[in-house]
Amino acid sequence: MPRWGMVIDVKRCIACWGCTIACKEEHFLPPGVFFNRVLIGETGKFPTSSKLIYPVLCNHCTDAACVEACPTGATYIREDGIVVVDDDKCVGCRACLVSCPYQQRTYYDQKVKDREYFPGQGKTEMELLGEKLYPLKVGTVIKCNFCSERVDEGLRKGLTPGQDEEATPACVNACPVGARVFGDLNDPDSEISRLIMEKKGKQLRKEFGTEPAVYYID
Amino acid sequence: MEKRNELEEIMFPSDGSGVKPYEWMIQPTRQREWIDDKGIFLWLAFFFSEIGAGLYFVSLFYEYKAGLILGWLVTLILGGVIHVLYLGMPLRAWRMLMKPNTSELSRGIWIIGVFAALGFLQIVTAGSFNIVFNCIMGILCLLIISHGFATMNVIRALPAWSSTMVLPLSVISGVWIGHQILQFMFAVSGSAALASGMEVWAEVFFFVYFLCILLYVWGTWHSNEIGKESIKSLITGEYSKISLIGVLGLGIVLPLILTLIMWGGNTNGFLIFLRLASVIAGDLAMRYVIMKSAVYTPLI
Ligand code: SF4
Ligand code: SF4
Numbered sequence: 158m159p160r161w162g163m164v165i166d167v168k169r170c171i172a173c174w175g176c177t178i179a180c181k182e183e184h185f186l187p188p189g190v191f192f193n194r195v196l197i198g199e200t201g202k203f204p205t206s207s208k209l210i211y212p213v214l215c216n217h218c219t220d221a222a223c224v225e226a227c228p229t230g231a232t233y234i235r236e237d238g239i240v241v242v243d244d245d246k247c248v249g250c251r252a253c254l255v256s257c258p259y260q261q262r263t264y265y266d267q268k269v270k271d272r273e274y275f276p277g278q279g280k281t282e283m284e285l286l287g288e289k290l291y292p293l294k295v296g297t298v299i300k301c302n303f304c305s306e307r308v309d310e311g312l313r314k315g316l317t318p319g320q321d322e323e324a325t326p327a328c329v330n331a332c333p334v335g336a337r338v339f340g341d342l343n344d345p346d347s348e349i350s351r352l353i354m355e356k357k358g359k360q361l362r363k364e365f366g367t368e369p370a371v372y373y374i375d
Numbered sequence: 376m377e378k379r380n381e382l383e384e385i386m387f388p389s390d391g392s393g394v395k396p397y398e399w400m401i402q403p404t405r406q407r408e409w410i411d412d413k414g415i416f417l418w419l420a421f422f423f424s425e426i427g428a429g430l431y432f433v434s435l436f437y438e439y440k441a442g443l444i445l446g447w448l449v450t451l452i453l454g455g456v457i458h459v460l461y462l463g464m465p466l467r468a469w470r471m472l473m474k475p476n477t478s479e480l481s482r483g484i485w486i487i488g489v490f491a492a493l494g495f496l497q498i499v500t501a502g503s504f505n506i507v508f509n510c511i512m513g514i515l516c517l518l519i520i521s522h523g524f525a526t527m528n529v530i531r532a533l534p535a536w537s538s539t540m541v542l543p544l545s546v547i548s549g550v551w552i553g554h555q556i557l558q559f560m561f562a563v564s565g566s567a568a569l570a571s572g573m574e575v576w577a578e579v580f581f582f583v584y585f586l587c588i589l590l591y592v593w594g595t596w597h598s599n600e601i602g603k604e605s606i607k608s609l610i611t612g613e614y615s616k617i618s619l620i621g622v623l624g625l626g627i628v629l630p631l632i633l634t635l636i637m638w639g640g641n642t643n644g645f646l647i648f649l650r651l652a653s654v655i656a657g658d659l660a661m662r663y664v665i666m667k668s669a670v671y672t673p674l675i
Pocket of ligand 2: 226227228229230231232242246247248249250251252253254297298
């Protein structure tokens with residue numbers, strides 16, 4: 158069984174936000190909701206300060222705090238390691254959201270649903286289409302699912318996630334500099350495993366103890 | 376112009392949660408979901424469960440059925456219903472029973488369920504104050520009193536909540552307020568001698584409550600840099616007014632003065648009422664600032 162994960166090369170990332178936008182488009186996310194962000198920060202003090210650029214998303218943690226906290230079992234880890242929310246079971250208690258040390262979850266309520274990209278002008282056809290194609294349930298929690306629909310559909314077609322675009326998360330496909338690599342952490346010959354080994358991939362804030370499946374290299 | 380403001384409010388909401396994907400979690404970031412907006416329900420739900428179970432607990436020692444009934448009703452009707460109203464999908468609330476093995480929230484719902492059933496039995500049966508039953512109900516009450524803070528305590532991402540003193544503080548605050556409600560019930564129901572006899576415990580509970588608040592502040596301050604941020608916001612930051620007036624003034628100074636006036640059992644109904652109102656306001660303020668001031672560690 159594969160264990161899907163991601164490697165992000167922070168040296169390659171140019172902070173173009175292509176991943177952020179591709180993700181919003183893929184999941185038809187309303188204004189203010191992000192499954193992918195590119196954080197910009199600073200370290201050190203002038204004149205030796207340097208800029209930090211970190212694309213972040215749900216880490217699909219192995220010891221996920223959100224899974225542990227969820228009282229209904231709506232949030233669970235699939236066999237392939239992807240952490241998902243079953244919106245038929247979610248009661249909207251937000252224990253998962255509060256527990257996630259990476260704050261990668263969003264509560265989807267009516268207020269969020271009603272947001273328009275062009276306020277006061279009604280929803281565009283694209284927004285309305287999104288509500289049909291990718292219906293999100295009001296009163297539940299939503300998050301990045303590593304584009305599990307693409308991964309599953311791709312596998313059904315005999316494609317390889319991480320190699321074939323159709324079976325690969327949208328953020329990985331969109332990255333113009335190839336800073337993101339998706340693949341099987343359980344396969345020692347996969348590109349992602351090789352990168353983690355060779356470039357000593359690090360998990361963001363390892364001390365949180367959730368064992369992220371997203372690694373950073375530089 | 377109006378449209379532009381609307382767009383700005385969506386893009387850059389005043390609560391700071393907006394479309395600035397580059398500024399997310401790069402500073403200590405405040406927990407919002409369990410206190411802002413509808414999250415206020417959770418603050419009230421935890422409070423009512425705590426004081427209801429506290430009243431039930433103290434009533435067990437005095438074998439006082441009216442106290443049991445009121446405590447049972449407050450825990451289930453006020454605590455339980457407000458809790459359910461907070462949920463995004465209230466009709467699915469029963470699903471929260473599904474994962475007691477890992478989820479503290481789920482365990483709490485089970486405990487409340489058992490408390491509801493056994494409490495009902497204890498209230499309706501004659502001779503129900505037998506020692507075994509009392510012990511079981513006492514343990515259940517203590518678990519319910521601490522349920523709210525225990526749910527918060529397991530969240531390791533928020534040092535202000537995972538502090539060791541959170542649980543003792545919640546237990547003593549529940550018992551202290553429960554005690555105060557019962558003392559007031561005795562005072563107004565013509566049992567002045569009982570109310571006066573309870574005063575010695577009021578002195579003890581008040582002192583332990585005060586001590587637990589001090590230890591919470593001290594422990595969280597020394598836990599790590601993020602815990603320190605939370606305490607700073609309580610003492611000198613944006614919640615300092617609530618901490619000063621609510622927690623210190625109403626929760627500690629005024630009850631201390633009233634306790635000194637009634638020292639040695641010199642109680643009267645009005646002063647007991649005043650102290651009760653004051654400790655309820657103080658406890659609400661204490662819970663509010665603890666829930667409001669919890670912050671996450673920045674990611675980079
Ligand atoms: S990053 Fe947060 S939401 Fe994602 S799996 Fe880890 S704990 Fe859960
Ligand atoms: S909001 Fe939904 S997914 Fe999150 S903990 Fe509650 S039931 Fe589970």
